[in-house]
Amino acid sequence: MKNSVRNVYLFPYILWIALCVVAPIALIVYDSFFDIEGHWTLENYEKFFTPVYLKMTLSSFWYAFLITLFSLIIAYPTAYLLTKTKHKQLWLLMIILPTWVNLLLKVYAFLGIFGTFGLANAVLNAVGIGTKQILFTDFSFVFVSVYIFIPFMVLPIFNALEELNPSLVDAARDLGASAWTTFRRVVFPLTLDGVKAGCQAVFIPALSLFMITRLIAGNRVITLGTAIEEHFLVTQDWGMGATIAVFLIMIMAFVVVLTGNRR
Amino acid sequence: MRKLVQSFIAVLLLSLLLLYVSNRLNEAGGYAGDNTLIVYNWGDYIDPKLITMFEKQTGLKVIYQTFDSNEAMMAKIAQGGTTFDVAVPSEYAISKMKEEGLLLPLDHKKLPNLKYIDPRFLNLSFDPNNRYSVPYFWGTVGIVYNRNMLGGKKITSWNDLWDKELRNQILLIDGAREVMGMALNSLHYSLNDTNKAHLQEAKRKLDALVPNVKAIVGDEIKILIPNEEAAIGVVWSGDAAEMIAENDKLDYVVPKEGSNLWFDNMIIPKTAKNIEGAHQFINFMLDPKHAAQNAEYVGYATPNKQALQYLPKEITEDKRFYPDFDKIGHLEVYENLGKRMLAYYNELFLEFKMHRK
Numbered sequence A: 001m002k003n004s005v006r007n008v009y010l011f012p013y014i015l016w017i018a019l020c021v022v023a024p025i026a027l028i029v030y031d032s033f034f035d036i037e038g039h040w041t042l043e044n045y046e047k048f049f050t051p052v053y054l055k056m057t058l059s060s061f062w063y064a065f066l067i068t069l070f071s072l073i074i075a076y077p078t079a080y081l082l083t084k085t086k087h088k089q090l091w092l093l094m095i096i097l098p099t100w101v102n103l104l105l106k107v108y109a110f111l112g113i114f115g116t117f118g119l120a121n122a123v124l125n126a127v128g129i130g131t132k133q134i135l136f137t138d139f140s141f142v143f144v145s146v147y148i149f150i151p152f153m154v155l156p157i158f159n160a161l162e163e164l165n166p167s168l169v170d171a172a173r174d175l176g177a178s179a180w181t182t183f184r185r186v187v188f189p190l191t192l193d194g195v196k197a198g199c200q201a202v203f204i205p206a207l208s209l210f211m212i213t214r215l216i217a218g219n220r221v222i223t224l225g226t227a228i229e230e231h232f233l234v235t236q237d238w239g240m241g242a243t244i245a246v247f248l249i250m251i252m253a254f255v256v257v258l259t260g261n262r263r
Numbered sequence B: 001m002r003k004l005v006q007s008f009i010a011v012l013l014l015s016l017l018l019l020y021v022s023n024r025l026n027e028a029g030g031y032a033g034d035n036t037l038i039v040y041n042w043g044d045y046i047d048p049k050l051i052t053m054f055e056k057q058t059g060l061k062v063i064y065q066t067f068d069s070n071e072a073m074m075a076k077i078a079q080g081g082t083t084f085d086v087a088v089p090s091e092y093a094i095s096k097m098k099e100e101g102l103l104l105p106l107d108h109k110k111l112p113n114l115k116y117i118d119p120r121f122l123n124l125s126f127d128p129n130n131r132y133s134v135p136y137f138w139g140t141v142g143i144v145y146n147r148n149m150l151g152g153k154k155i156t157s158w159n160d161l162w163d164k165e166l167r168n169q170i171l172l173i174d175g176a177r178e179v180m181g182m183a184l185n186s187l188h189y190s191l192n193d194t195n196k197a198h199l200q201e202a203k204r205k206l207d208a209l210v211p212n213v214k215a216i217v218g219d220e221i222k223i224l225i226p227n228e229e230a231a232i233g234v235v236w237s238g239d240a241a242e243m244i245a246e247n248d249k250l251d252y253v254v255p256k257e258g259s260n261l262w263f264d265n266m267i268i269p270k271t272a273k274n275i276e277g278a279h280q281f282i283n284f285m286l287d288p289k290h291a292a293q294n295a296e297y298v299g300y301a302t303p304n305k306q307a308l309q310y311l312p313k314e315i316t317e318d319k320r321f322y323p324d325f326d327k328i329g330h331l332e333v334y335e336n337l338g339k340r341m342l343a344y345y346n347e348l349f350l351e352f353k354m355h356r357k
Helices: A002-031 A043-048 A051-084 A088-100 A103-114 A119-126 A138-163 A166-174 A179-190 A192-207 A211-215 A224-235 A238-259 B002-028 B048-058 B070-079 B091-099 B112-116 B158-162 B176-186 B196-212 B237-246 B275-286 B288-298 B306-310 B339-354
Strands: B036-042 B061-067 B133-146 B170-173 B213-217 B232-236 B250-253 B259-269
Touching (some): A002 A238, A051 A088, A051 A138, A051 A238, A051 B339, A088 A138, A103 A119, A103 A138, A103 A211, A166 A179, A179 A192, A192 A238, A224 B070, A224 B339, B036 B070, B036 B275, B048 B288, B061 B070, B070 B091, B091 B259, B112 B288, B133 B158, B133 B176, B133 B275, B158 B176, B170 B176, B176 B232, B176 B259, B196 B213, B232 B237, B237 B250, B259 B275, B275 B288, B288 B306
Parallel strands (some): B170 B213
Antiparallel strands (some): B133 B232
């Protein structure tokens, strides 16, 4: 009796997993074995190991790594300061607020800010540096991506810091540890789960960014996400697009396992 | 738990209420049954006043949806989720859609205004006897440039773009056929070339252009060029006309080596539900006065001969946008090269994008 009730509860979960997780992945894997004319082939996998796609994979990795790194460098101190402020929730809300604005809108705003006659160059001119090309560079691409992903890094770290028992910090200080040692030996290890969760939440979507690569980087940065979009929408080579997606899924699974908790 | 259930039910009730309200609103707005017409067109490619006028005249409600590439449009029509009644693809897309059986034949008896179309734009190779399509706009691919930023230097050919002085000054549109076509033309090959050696040569030539390319962008180019973000853009003629209207230092040229000549055409896709209404709409757009109003708004060249008399002379006599037909022998129309060749074009284009400075 009890078992059957549990089964009923399990039903929506299983349905969800089957329809929205297993089926799409199976379809992607299935599609990846067909060429552009619909014949069965392994050609797509061979093609992935040509220099073009390997280079693309490496550069996707590199940019995703940079985005995650800078997000972490900015987000950790921010989250730490937030836990020390008086109106924590309000300040946290301020950080989450930008995520309520449509992504495309934010990206378009940067087109104006970073343009030759934009705000950023006006400031550079005013301090005597002169006009620089900011738009369509690696810098602008990483900057805008970090700006977009930062809330997803701050939140888990903030939660981890909140859960940290302050008496542990007090104990460390009482026993003579310096502020830096306390942070290194007590605070950081205890919030590592938050950092890992944040890195996953940033690295994985950063790996398959596409719109920003065209709008902000002017297609000077090509990631695997851009290639998938192009294969599905323009070339209509669904097989190749699906093959890249299969590799992305494998890479992401690998990242999750690597940063996962071994307990 | 109880609270959770309560809030869940509240959300459910609210959604049902909203569904009901939106249904009622649709009915009140006339969006019900067979008196709607779904038009599927490129973004910003019709004078909205004409839609209102058409609705008033016929009592039909027009639902206007947009796409930004022929490929995306074809994918959506093939998939058949929405009942599009009229769409506006380019010529090579029409031959492809014809092959795949995505088009319904037109009833010429219901399109009396077809007689106003310049015969030079009728019975073209992609659709003999206009069985499936009637022309909407036509134009070219060319170079828009800022006279002031170039210090009075004139651009007349594709090869001018490879000039070392133009470092970081060029914006390209994000289209494989346009960019590959430009390189092929600069080497005096056809932009429908399928010889892989020629295509590789074109790709190598593009790699040499990389230092001059500031970015490869989409519709944003219509903001970036008038804002003087870069001095040169490779664009479609109508977009150039729009940019020139915003910034009078700009000029447009169709390069002398040759370029692309294209036609966008109205068709009735097989997804159509309101076939009668679709014919009415097409005939309405073919009316010379309406065609003229549309051409003035959109900025592209109209194929409607009678419409020209309603347009200001400075538009119709502008040879940049209404070139003489006997002088454009060097322009080519895109042919449907087949999926495999198109994939090859795109692969080379992708490699070009990845080529670093």
